Amino acid sequence: MRAILRNIRWEAEGINSYLLYPMPGEVFPPFEPGAHVDVQLSPGLARSYSLVNDPAIRGYYEIAVHHAIDGRGGSKHIHEQWRVGQVLEISAPKNNFPMDESAGHTVLVAGGIGITPMLPMIARLEKLKKSWELHYVAATPDRAAYVDRVEEYPQVEIAYDGVPGGQRLDLKAICGRAPADAHLYCCGPTGMLEAFVAINADRPKGHAHIEYFSAETELATEGGYALDCVRSKKRIVVEEGETMLDAMLSAGIDVGFACSEGICGTCQVKVLDGIPDHRDHFLTEDEKAENKSIMVCCSGSKSATLVLDI
Ligand code: FES
Incomplete structure (x- = not known):
């Protein structure tokens, strides 16, 4: 979706909030508490941010960004480059942190x-x-x-x-x-x-x-395995020093990603065969044990070949 940045506000030292509005004539989808949006910052650079505003008040999304001095560039880009009036590309809201409203x-x-x-x-x-x-x-x-x-x-x-x-x-x-x-x-x-x-x-x-909101994820960059990407009909060798995601993007495979550290779930791909080396913080331990899907931004492979449904 496209969004217009209408307001930037100082919230605390190093933290700004950003108010995103739909394009004229459009409306944003509703969201549940705990949801986030992925924000495309530049080709190959996307980040996920929680929605901050009251979900009952429709019409805009508010996100807040902490300028992480030792971060990987996403928050620096936002703090230094974003200007009011700019048109941004964002995902629809996704919720990996849903709230159980029946709790006592x-x-x-x-x-x-x-x-x-x-x-x-x-x-x-x-x-x-x-x-x-x-x-x-x-x-x-x-x-x-x-x-x-x-x-x-x-x-x-x-x-x-x-x-x-x-x-x-x-x-x-x-x-x-x-x-x-x-x-x-x-x-x-x-x-x-x-x-x-x-x-x-x-x-x-x-x-x-x-x-x-960030993780000290140890990315799998050992390489030395192959990916059979069934729907793309491509066999890719993941070399030492690169992630599975790097190899897939270099091979021209269209795989979505945002956080690049195994926390947002955007890069999840179905595994048809093989044993992933899970490094993410998104899947539960049970889901990891099932080996039915993998976060390609950070995980690797324990088997010589992984067969993926992409
Ligand atoms: S891009 Fe966020 S989990 Fe992989």
């Missing part, structure tokens, strides 16, 4: 820019008059975006862990006191997500949800 209680845990998917969740929970709480940690008050949108609620805890005498979130205590029928959601840095998953390991399956 909802616990939201956000680290830094991980606050973004929580905002439409809060809007929805408030509309449904559901019980919820938010625990939000940022380094300093200057670097905490959207505090003004959540601080009015008494069930919100905001912590700053980068100031003298500051505090971290006590994840163990937060999760430990959540009732058995609660659903818990966490979006933040990798270390926080790993701790959250470990702490909630004994909860019923599907009650603890995580969303990466």
